[in-house]
Amino acid sequence: MSEDATPAIACRNLWQVFGPNAGAELASALAANGGDAAAAAAELRDKGLIPAVQDVGFDVRPGELFVIMGLSGSGKSTLVRGLSRLLDVTAGDVRIQGEDIAAGSKARLIELRRKKLGMVFQHFGLFPHMSVLDNVAYPLRVQGIPRARRHAKAREVIELVGLGGRESAFPRTLSGGQRQRVGIARSLVGDCEVWFLDEPFSALDPLIRRQLQDEFLQIRAKLNTTIVFITHDIAEALKLADRIAIMRDGEVIQIGTPAQIVLNPVDSYVREFARDVAKGRHARVASVMKPASGITGDGPALREGMTLDAALATCVAAQAPVPVTDGAGKIVGQVDPADLVSALHVDDR
Numbered sequence: 001m002s003e004d005a006t007p008a009i010a011c012r013n014l015w016q017v018f019g020p021n022a023g024a025e026l027a028s029a030l031a032a033n034g035g036d037a038a039a040a041a042a043e044l045r046d047k048g049l050i051p052a053v054q055d056v057g058f059d060v061r062p063g064e065l066f067v068i069m070g071l072s073g074s075g076k077s078t079l080v081r082g083l084s085r086l087l088d089v090t091a092g093d094v095r096i097q098g099e100d101i102a103a104g105s106k107a108r109l110i111e112l113r114r115k116k117l118g119m120v121f122q123h124f125g126l127f128p129h130m131s132v133l134d135n136v137a138y139p140l141r142v143q144g145i146p147r148a149r150r151h152a153k154a155r156e157v158i159e160l161v162g163l164g165g166r167e168s169a170f171p172r173t174l175s176g177g178q179r180q181r182v183g184i185a186r187s188l189v190g191d192c193e194v195w196f197l198d199e200p201f202s203a204l205d206p207l208i209r210r211q212l213q214d215e216f217l218q219i220r221a222k223l224n225t226t227i228v229f230i231t232h233d234i235a236e237a238l239k240l241a242d243r244i245a246i247m248r249d250g251e252v253i254q255i256g257t258p259a260q261i262v263l264n265p266v267d268s269y270v271r272e273f274a275r276d277v278a279k280g281r282h283a284r285v286a287s288v289m290k291p292a293s294g295i296t297g298d299g300p301a302l303r304e305g306m307t308l309d310a311a312l313a314t315c316v317a318a319q320a321p322v323p324v325t326d327g328a329g330k331i332v333g334q335v336d337p338a339d340l341v342s343a344l345h346v347d348d349r
């Protein structure tokens with residue numbers, strides 16, 4: 001993607017304050033504090049209001065998988081509801097593919113939701129009396145798409161999420177992981193361009209969760225969708241994200257690639273998240289190396305015997321595979337920085 005492409009999502013100075021007269025209270029707190037967001041938020045809290053999202057701004061690039069991570073209550077869900085306009089934010093600007101979503105009519109918003117935005121939540125919200133096929137096809141039915149066409153499309157996405165053959169099953173006969181796959185298929189059936197997922201795997205046991213994360217990455221590779229994914233699980237964030245935004249008490253306190261977050265945590269809060277992630281001191285580059293495929297020796301290079309931590313530090317800025325050399329300087333393989341990060345932070349949990 002070129003740097004100057006219109007962001008898939010752009011938000012600026014976004015605030016969501018819960019409490020009476022939130023808009024007026026926010027404006028007066030900002031004015032009283034010379035525009036200082038942290039001071040204004042503190043004042044609002046003192047008055048008993050809840051600044052759930054506090055002066056948040058970032059761009060999500062087209063096709064990016066952007067993870068929002070933070071502890072329970074840090075404001076992740078509220079932020080995503082603001083981005084998708086499931087709620088009208090107290091202040092700030094949100095643009096989806098350049099379009100100001102607060103400025104549009106209700107009809108335009110409904111159209112956006114149907115045609116561009118997909119959503120998946122932790123609780124699957126399936127219709128118990130409908131089969132898998134009808135659940136998945138439901139958004140197309142709402143759009144008035146004829147039965148044969150909507151079923152054909154639904155079968156396609158059911159296949160994509162690995163549920164082929166279960167089309168006529170009812171939700172109660174499915175496992176939690178299977179139900180979540182149905183939820184994912186349903187949100188994909190409309191060919192959304194911007195896909196919001198709010199803790200979609202949190203209710204699942206760890207093994208199924210990891211399996212779904214792997215499948216999710218495979219699905220993602222087949223789509224051309226921008227994804228905003230919420231989680232409170234650092235391992236999940238590091239495994240999935242192109243970039244991670246870390247939230248604390250309504251604020252986004254750091255945005256970076258998984259490697260940047262792990263190597264350069266902005267403060268002790270972020271460091272704490274990455275604390276129990278320590279395989280890197282022991283495992284060696286050879287464990288994540290793939291055969292060299294035409295890679296040259298320009299730029300940074302790793303050595304086979306390096307620890308994963310040292311390797312990560314060497315290729316923190318690398319966007320492409322990095323060559324691995326033996327003691328004599330001969331290229332013996334290559335390492336994809338993404339594999340390095342995921343080996344470090346997921347496989348040993």
Ligand SMILES: Nc1ncnc2c1ncn2[C@@H]1O[C@H](COP(=O)(O)OP(=O)(O)OP(=O)(O)O)[C@@H](O)[C@H]1O
Pocket residue numbers: 018019050052070071072073074075076077078079232
């Ligand atoms: N409708 C509401 N009215 C009042 N306060 C709310 C409302 N919705 C959320 N909050 C508050 O806003 C803050 C952020 O909540 P939010 O649900 O966005 O956090 P979260 O990071 O998504 O948490 P979790 O991981 O537990 O879902 C919390 O203090 C919450 O109590």
